[in-house]
Amino acid sequence: MIPLSHYLILSAILFSIGLYGVFTRRSAIGILLSLEIMLNAVNINFVAFAKFMAPHSLAGQIFVIFTIGVAAASTVVGLAIIVAIYHNYKTIFVDEIDVMKW
Amino acid sequence: MSLNFPLLSLAVFLPILGILVLFFIPKNKTALIRVTSGIVTFITLIVSLIIFANFNINDPSPQLQERLSWIPQVNINYHLGVDGLSYSMVFLTALLCFLACVASNSIKERIKEYYIFFLLLEAGMMGTFLALDLFLFYVFWEITLVPMYFLIGIWGGPRKEYAAIKFFLYTLAGSVFMLLGILALYFTSTPHTFNILELTQQSKFFALAFQNIVFLALFFGFAVKVPVFPFHTWLPDAHVEAPTPISVLLAGVLLKMGAYGFFRISYPILPQAANYFAFAIAVLAVINIVYGAFVAMAQTDFKKMVAYSSVSHMGFVMLGLAALSPVGFSGAAMQMFNHGVITGAMFLLVGVLYDRAHTREMGAFGGLRVNLPVFSAVLIFFSMASLGLPGLSGFIGEFLSLLGGFKAFKVITVISVVGIVITAGYILIMIQKVLLGPMNDKWKGLSEISFRELVTVVPLLVIVLVLGVYPKLALDIINPALNLILNNMGAVLP
């Protein structure tokens, strides 16, 4: 059986990859995708913990289902905003979106 | 009037009532606005006299107390009371407010706003002197800040904005520490209370270290207001830039709030700390006296000179306070009152001159005594009072403060006597530059002081003379309260 630590390491790696993506992507959509990767890291965590630490309750799994649902909603909102940005700026590169600087 | 009538609240809230009335007067009916405000301040003055009629001179504790639960969760009460010390201040406030209101005729723009702020200021000052609850005291204390900011900022001189915000922030910075001090007192008392009288009773239970810290916190708040060196630099700016009636109130009443705070709060509640810091305060006092006089000497602007002279004169109050003796206390209290009257009058007179000549440079005048004999006589009179001429009230305060100070701190008092000499110097230089010497043809057309202006200074003149000759009048009212404070302190003093 695969031990818990493997799941957790996988999750941490995913989280880091996502974070790296958040930092390095120029495109807003790229950042969005990176965020989704991070979210999946969380999901893996939850499911793994649910399996290993609290096998009696379904709370972890349920949480993941909710997370997936919310992630979908939030992606929708995010994409909508990105569309609006594209309308206004004609770009989705976040480094070019800085009307309000100090 | 029956004793149950809330007279003190009336004195505080009459001006507020006046503000409400003013709200309903259209702003172009300036005459009506002026008259209304005048009437309100006058009635307040009358009320202050009625308070005196119901006041028992022989009772040293606060009288006519009114007490209502306000914020019961933290034991805050709306608690007013008047004793001899606060009565002297209340009367001073009512009187100067009325006179300043009369003198406000020189204000020509945004009249409605002016009087609204003016009356708010009066209410705040009244409340500060009457409050017996620290929270209430703080509230009134802060209330005075805001109207003063506007009064200086809108109707002031060329650097009004700078002066106004400086005054405001400076005083606020001081008073927030005061708030912390008040809170510390609250949490240390058992049961927790903001009541000044109860805290006074508990003073013996406060440890010295605690007292010292709280004393310092309160000191910041009060010292800025007094002002004690080195917290005085807001004063010249604020006094000079403020319009005449406001300078009068600033110098006449607001400065006294600081000294009153020492009397009412710091000293009775923190007697050991007061004793501990007595020497330091005396040192600051003497710096105030001498240094203030020095700087006043260097001034060429009449109003600025009077402003710095306030620094010097308030030093005597601090010296008397530091003396921790009946003589010193009486001196300080008298000096508070007298400085209010005399400096108030001085500012009024500077205003009279400024309204005519539109300059305050002393060097620009000269020989005014020829065609303004009455003005000159009055100015010389108040100048003499200001330099502490015996027979006029200014002397009594300085004399008693010095006498009290001398008992406690020899060397320091000796140095502060130097201040008296310098005071004579700058006052006489001022008289000479403005009134004496060859007449400056430029001012040939200057008109004599008008009746209305005379009305504003004559009551002060009478007070200065009467109290100078017969100070018992005031001392008999003030002293019982001071003795009570000292007696309460005496229980814990070495």
Place this chain on the structure above:
Amino acid sequence: MDLLLDLKFIQPEIILIIASILVLMLDFMFKSKRLLAYFSLFSLCSALLVLFRGSLSAHSLFSGMLVSDPLALFLRILSVFITAVVILISIDYQEIGPGMRSELYSLLLMSASAMMFLSGANNLLMIYLGIEFISLISYILAAYWKGNLKSSEAGLKYFLFGTACSITMLYGMSIIYGITGTLDLPQMNQALFNNQFSPVVIFIAILMVSVGLAFKVAMVPFHFWCPDVYEGAPTPVTAFFSVGPKLLGFAVLLRFLLGGSALFYQHWMHLLGILAIATMVVGNLTALAQTNIKRLLAYSSIAHAGYALIGLVVNTTAGYVSLFIYLSTYIVMNLGAFAVVIAVSNQTKSDEIKDYAGLSANSPYLAAMLSLFLISLAGIPPLAGFIGKFYIFSSALKEGFIYLAIAAVLNSVIAAYYYFNIIRVMYLSPASSSAVKIKPSPALNLALVLSLLLVLAIGLYPKPVIDWVSAALAFPSP
């Protein structure tokens, strides 16, 4: 537990959700978009009425997902109040076209219900859902101003930060779940107490959860989004952001720290204290240099979060009471200030402070009201802001956090400077030639007068508010 009985407890939320959907539908029927606003207000009022009938005793609902306790009731009432005032001030906000109004009202109603759900959240899942609910609506609201560069930029920024922060929070939650095996806050508290894990791991987990909440209250160093979003969003929405999510952020932070990890709290209260000071200092110092009133209020709201945090740091019931008294007063006066900003920008189309010059001459009452709100924000008696500050300072001093108290009072002096700077411009600077007389619309006036009366009433007679807040916190959550 009877589901129907539980539903009864969330009646107001249900009312608002239904109303939000109805608003969207009614948009097609009503020509005058005003009616939509009235409808929204009506629904809010009815929700409020239901709330007032609610019981004060504590109940656990939906298998412990939600809790109905006095604190929740208090927060729900405040949420409804905030939303109502925001709708009032947005009715005549002219930058939002008639075609977009129904969405605005609908979103606001939804966020009201989201806040209300969050008020009673007693489970990590519920906290997550509530925060996401509010966040998603907030992202939309921020980016809502169609065709406005700043608005969509604000939306994007808000969205990206928000999502990053909530994922961080989620990661923390997952670790906590792993450690404790539960999502329920009271059980979690117990489990954390009895666990054998390294405290470092627990700290990191709690910290990561706190990041998401700190983001909501705009605590330093999680405040960067705040000024941009405040400036970019439509002003009524800014007003909403400055109070609504912040209030709930604090509430959840309180529930999480108090109910979920109280036992670890003492280890890092000084850290929180330092963050509170940093929040005040950064907020105030940055606000000093602002020339745009919305941005200024944004930074000042960061600073106010710093003051409020003190109530959390001291970690006593008195501290929480002071926290919520502070937030209540802050909500009232800040909404009032934004109402004036809207009134002015309706006429002048500007949020620059310099365009407030001479306001006192043209519209004395508006200037006077803004002055009162600002003076109250500066914490000068006898206005509501002072009562809040007084409570915060006193709770800090009472528990011996002298350094916090001193930092707070010094900061309040700095704050006074920039608030009075606005007053200076209004009263002391001469009016520009193009200045016009500003007449706020009736709805705006209503909001203004309401806020003003509350500011005055709380300042002059704070007893009822204090009673109310104390009652709300009288029972710790079950």
Place this chain on the structure above:
Amino acid sequence: MVNYAYLIPLFPLAAFVVNVFWGRRLKSKSAPVAILAMLGSLVISCLILKEVISGKTLEQSIEWFKVGRYSFEAGFLVDSLSAMMLCVVTLVGLLVEVYSIGYMHGDARYHLFFAYLSLFIFSMLGLVLSNNLIQTYIFWELVGVCSYLLISFWFEKKSAADAGKKAFITNRIGDAGFFLGLSTLFYYLGTANFAQISQRLAHHPEGLSQGVLALSAVLIFCGAVGKSAQFPLHVWLPDAMEGPTPVSALIHAATMVAAGVYLVARSYAVFAAGHLSLEVVSYIGIITSFMAGSIALVQTDIKRILAYSTVSQLGYMMIALGTGGYSAGVFHLMTHAFFKALLFLCAGSVIHACGVQDIRQMGGLFGKMKVTATTCLIGCLAISGVPPLSGFWSKDEILVSVYNSGNMVLYGLTLTVAFMTAFYMFRLLFLTFFGKPREKLHIHKPAPTMDWPLIILAIFSIFSGFVGSPLMGHAFSNFIYFHPEHIEPNYMVMVSSIIVGLAGITLAWVFYILSPGIPAALARNFSPVYNLLLNKYWIDEIYDRFIIRPFLRLTKFAFSFDRYLIDGAVNLTGTSCVAVSRVKGWIDKYIVDGLVNLIALMVGALGEVFRRLQTGLIQNYILLIFTGVIAIVILLRFV
């Protein structure tokens, strides 16, 4: 009658009030008002003197106010000393007021002049009558103010205004000392009452050392130094001659300046008890006396000569008091009051008549103003100590007292001063009234109201000395004394005094009548000395250079200190807050972004380095958040 002593000062006070408020309407009638009041005071004073001579004294006081356990009293003390002073003050005051009718005729502020004079008389009488030091101090200051007002009466003249100011401030310096002295006494003795002070001192109170007593005595003496124009505070008196001449006669010769002497006499118990304090008095006295006398030798302004003479004579009185000659000093005070007032009024008549003050411009006026010249001669004889005029007797007593003190240097100097006095007074007399007119001056005769006071004062100058002479059995010193003293006439001293007096007169006659070339030759040959004297020892210049100007510079410095350092610090706090705010903005813009880029760069070291440079704003913020988290974690490890 003594019970009514308090009425004496009230008359002039009433006159003051009337003249101030209704003076303008009264116009020339303001003089009679003042004079009438004065007359009332004089009458009562004389009646009181009579009763006091018959052995009655009285002290009455009421409580003025009470603070703590100290009661401050207001009262009057009528004893021989004050009764004598009352009469002198009222008499001279009356005569001067009468004289002023003519002298001030036509002045624009005629009524004010009389008002001020009345106020002065009131204060002076109050000073004389007061029974305690505090009250004395109060009236002490009041006379100072009156003096100020009267010196700068013609305030349009800058010199007059300056002189008034100088007088006031110089006096104030002395008064500060006086105040400290009285505070010390009050502190140690718990009372300011003269009688009680003497009483308590007699019982050698504990904790009051000789040193402290001496200190307080010297401090009180500071007040006297200021008021009586003793070295080093004598500089104001010559300048005070800018005032109208009657004022100089009354205030700056006869009464106010003698108040210092009176004060020392009044508080003599303190001086007597304090170690060495009397020595201080006598040394200051002799320095002043010698210095002023020598300066007077070469002055040419008629009033200034008299002024220096006054300073010198006051020094004389101080010497007397300092060497234990209590009654001698007081006696000289009285006689001096008469003849110096006389001399001043004469000078006033001369100035009034010819309009100049420089005696070199005068000459040969004898024929034109006989009354003035004759009375002036009497005054000069009196002051020079020619028997049997009053000055002789009083001076003689002083010399005896100095002689008896055994200090022969002091005695020699005192005699020298007597010699100089005779010389410069007759120099003045000869140059003014004798010889040939040196310049054409238009003389108008003085009015009779100006002559009569001269005559009366002349009579007093001649005869008032007898009361203290051995001829009348030293009646004066039996009347006014500190310790009952028995004075033996010392004929050696008497003869030496007559000799120096006559020598001085003769020398003056030689120099200024017989061979007028000598003085100029002397001045040439001893020009350093001459210049020293002519420039009054450069004391004014020294004060100006070393005290006044540095002081003014100090005030300027204090102001700059206030403005730039203290206020600067305050403003710096304010501006630095704003500056920090700006800097923070700048840092956020450039450094934080830079830092973020740097961090991103390091992150990017894992992969594509170049992409990092394009990191956008939003990511910066997120990165900062995570950096924050990491920072907090690190912090936590250490908390």
